[in-house]
Amino acid sequence: MNNFNWDKSFLVDFDIKTGFSKTAETTKRYLSQMKDMFCDTEAAAKLLEAGDPLVYEFHELGCPERAGDLAFGTTILYPGKVGNEYFMTKGHFHTILETAEVYWTVSGEGYMVMENPEGDTMEERLTPGQAVYVPRSYAHRTVNTGTEPLILFYVFQGDAGHDYGTIETKGYHKLIVEKDGAPAVVDNPKWK
Numbered sequence: 073m074n075n076f077n078w079d080k081s082f083l084v085d086f087d088i089k090t091g092f093s094k095t096a097e098t099t100k101r102y103l104s105q106m107k108d109m110f111c112d113t114e115a116a117a118k119l120l121e122a123g124d125p126l127v128y129e130f131h132e133l134g135c136p137e138r139a140g141d142l143a144f145g146t147t148i149l150y151p152g153k154v155g156n157e158y159f160m161t162k163g164h165f166h167t168i169l170e171t172a173e174v175y176w177t178v179s180g181e182g183y184m185v186m187e188n189p190e191g192d193t194m195e196e197r198l199t200p201g202q203a204v205y206v207p208r209s210y211a212h213r214t215v216n217t218g219t220e221p222l223i224l225f226y227v228f229q230g231d232a233g234h235d236y237g238t239i240e241t242k243g244y245h246k247l248i249v250e251k252d253g254a255p256a257v258v259d260n261p262k263w264k
């Protein structure tokens with residue numbers, strides 16, 4: 073936990089090239105922690121025989137979960153694939169469903185994949201210099217379709233909370249896969 077007083081102004085560093093922060097706390101997600109979230113579980117098992125690749129990490133400040141505060145930080149999603157499915161974040165709904173989020177792409181390329189509890193789905197391309205607005209009530213996951221790390225800066229309501237379980241149980245309606253050498257949005261054959 074950092075020592076910031078969230079009732080006072082403060083400054084915090086984020087490296088423009090790496091997305092890392094010397095101040096923020098780092099959380100890392102390895103393939104072993106999300107192997108069942110990729111469609112091709114056999115390909116995931118095969119990759120894990122050779123090691124346990126780091127899929128993504130995020131750097132954030134441990135914002136107090138108070139209404140009115142803003143949580144923010146960076147996500148660094150590494151390039152790679154499990155079978156033909158690109159490396160992605162777990163994805164989540166916010167516990168307070170009606171809370172939005174902004175992601176600004178610092179570098180790299182990919183997709184923001186979104187869906188709401190009614191099954192409406194949206195995908196937006198992530199390109200450096202553009203910010204994507206993730207509206208209230210939509211689960212969101214980022215996917216790296218490039219060959220470099222995908223670095224994003226995000227901001228959301230401090231008390232929004234995270235619901236990872238719904239996505240872990242049901243999966244996503246849409247997958248981003250490599251098809252004929254290019255990224256494609258396809259239906260998830262395993263969606264429950």
Ligand code: MN
Binds near residue numbers: 165166
């Ligand atoms: Mn979020």
